[in-house]
Amino acid sequence: MIDFIGALAASFVLGIIVGSRIRRLPAVIYVILLLVALVISFMVGGFPFYGFYVVRGVTMNLVFVTSFLGLIFGSILLGGVSK
Amino acid sequence: MKFEEANQFRNLAALAAFLIFSGAILYTFYSLEVIPGVSYIYSLIAPNVAPNAVGTIVFDFRGYDTLGETLILITAVITVGVVFGRGAFIEEERAELRHVKPTPVQSVFGVPVIVMLMCFGLLLIFGGHLTPGGGFQGGSVLATAFFISIVIYGIHKNPFHYGHDFLIGMETLGALLFLILGVIGVAVSGYYLYNVGANIWGEGFIGFLKYADPTNAGMLPYLNVAVGLEVFGSLSVAAVFLAEARKHD
Numbered sequence: 001m002i003d004f005i006g007a008l009a010a011s012f013v014l015g016i017i018v019g020s021r022i023r024r025l026p027a028v029i030y031v032i033l034l035l036v037a038l039v040i041s042f043m044v045g046g047f048p049f050y051g052f053y054v055v056r057g058v059t060m061n062l063v064f065v066t067s068f069l070g071l072i073f074g075s076i077l078l079g080g081v082s083k
Numbered sequence: 084m085k086f087e088e089a090n091q092f093r094n095l096a097a098l099a100a101f102l103i104f105s106g107a108i109l110y111t112f113y114s115l116e117v118i119p120g121v122s123y124i125y126s127l128i129a130p131n132v133a134p135n136a137v138g139t140i141v142f143d144f145r146g147y148d149t150l151g152e153t154l155i156l157i158t159a160v161i162t163v164g165v166v167f168g169r170g171a172f173i174e175e176e177r178a179e180l181r182h183v184k185p186t187p188v189q190s191v192f193g194v195p196v197i198v199m200l201m202c203f204g205l206l207l208i209f210g211g212h213l214t215p216g217g218g219f220q221g222g223s224v225l226a227t228a229f230f231i232s233i234v235i236y237g238i239h240k241n242p243f244h245y246g247h248d249f250l251i252g253m254e255t256l257g258a259l260l261f262l263i264l265g266v267i268g269v270a271v272s273g274y275y276l277y278n279v280g281a282n283i284w285g286e287g288f289i290g291f292l293k294y295a296d297p298t299n300a301g302m303l304p305y306l307n308v309a310v311g312l313e314v315f316g317s318l319s320v321a322a323v324f325l326a327e328a329r330k331h332d
Binding site for chain 2: 006007010011014015017018019021022023025029032033036037040044047048049050061063064067068070071080
C-alpha cells in the first residue's frame with residue numbers, strides 16, 4: 001500500500017520545476033533514461049521509507065521514479081529545443 | 084512597463100515583505116514563553132514528530148537557526164556576484180566562452196549521470212525528515228549535477244541551461260517558502276515557524292492538517308523543500324558566475 005501520496009506529488013512537481021530547464025532530448029535518450037531510472041530505483045530500494053514492494057524481496061523506490069518522471073515531463077513540456 | 088515603474092513596484096513589494104516578516108518575527112519574540120528545560124523535553128519528543136530526530140531539531144526546534152543558515156548562502160552568493168558577476172564584466176568582454184568538446188565517454192554517460200543525480204537529489208530532499216539527508220544535502224547534490232554538466236558541456240551549449248534568472252528565482256522561491264511557512268505558524272499558533280502539521284504543543288485549531296501518513300512530520304518536509312531549492316539555486320548561481328568569470332583568463 002502506498003501511504004506517501006504527498007511525497008509522490010511533491011517530488012513530481014519539484015521535478016517539473018527543476019526539469020523545466022533541461023533542453024528537449026531525442027526520444028531514444030528518454031527511453032534509455034527511463035530504463036536506467038527503473039534499474040536505479042530498484043537499487044535504491046526502500047530508502048527512506050518510500051519503497052513499493054513489487055514482488056517478494058524486490059522493492060522499488062517510487063519517489064525516485066516520480067522525481068525522474070517530473071524531470072522528463074518538465075524537459076519535454078518546458079525545456080525548449082536543443083541547440 | 085518602464086524600468087522605473089517596475090523598480091517602484093519591486094521596492095513596494097520588498098517593503099511589504101519586510102514589514103510582514105519582521106512584524107511576524109517581532110510578534111513571536113513578544114509572545115515568546117521560555118519553558119525551563121525545553122531542550123530536554125524536545126530531546127524526548129523529537130522522535131514523535133519525525134523518525135529523523137536530527138531533522139526535527141534542525142527544522143522544528145531550531146528553525147530560526149536554519150533560516151539564518153540559509154540566508155548566509157544568499158549573502159555568499161551576493162558576494163560572489165559582486166566579485167565575479169555581471170557587474171565585473173565590460174560589455175566588449177562578453178565573448179563566447181571557449182567551448183570544450185566533451186569526450187565520447189562524457190557524451191555517452193553525461194546526461195544519464197546528471198539526470199540520475201538530480202533524481203537522487205530530489206529523493207534526498209524528500210527524505211530529510213525520515214533519514215539523514217534533507218534540503219542542504221539534496222540541494223547540494225542537485226547543484227553538483229549542474230556543476231558536472233558545466234564541466235562537460237560548458238555554459239552556452241549546455242542542455243541543462245539553468246541561467247542566472249532561473250537560479251536566482253529558485254533561490255528566492257526557497258527563501259520565500261521558508262518565510263511564508265513561518266508566517267503560517269504565526270497565523271495558526273502565534274509562534275513563528277511553529278510546526279503546524281505536527282502540532283506537538285497543541286496550539287490553536289490545526290488538527291485538520293494532520294493526515295494519515297506515517298511519514299507525515301508536519302511542515303518539516305516543506306521546509307526541506309524550501310532549503311533544497313535555495314541551496315540548489317545559491318550554489319548553482321555561484322558556479323555560473325565563477326564559470327563565466329573564466330572569460331577573463
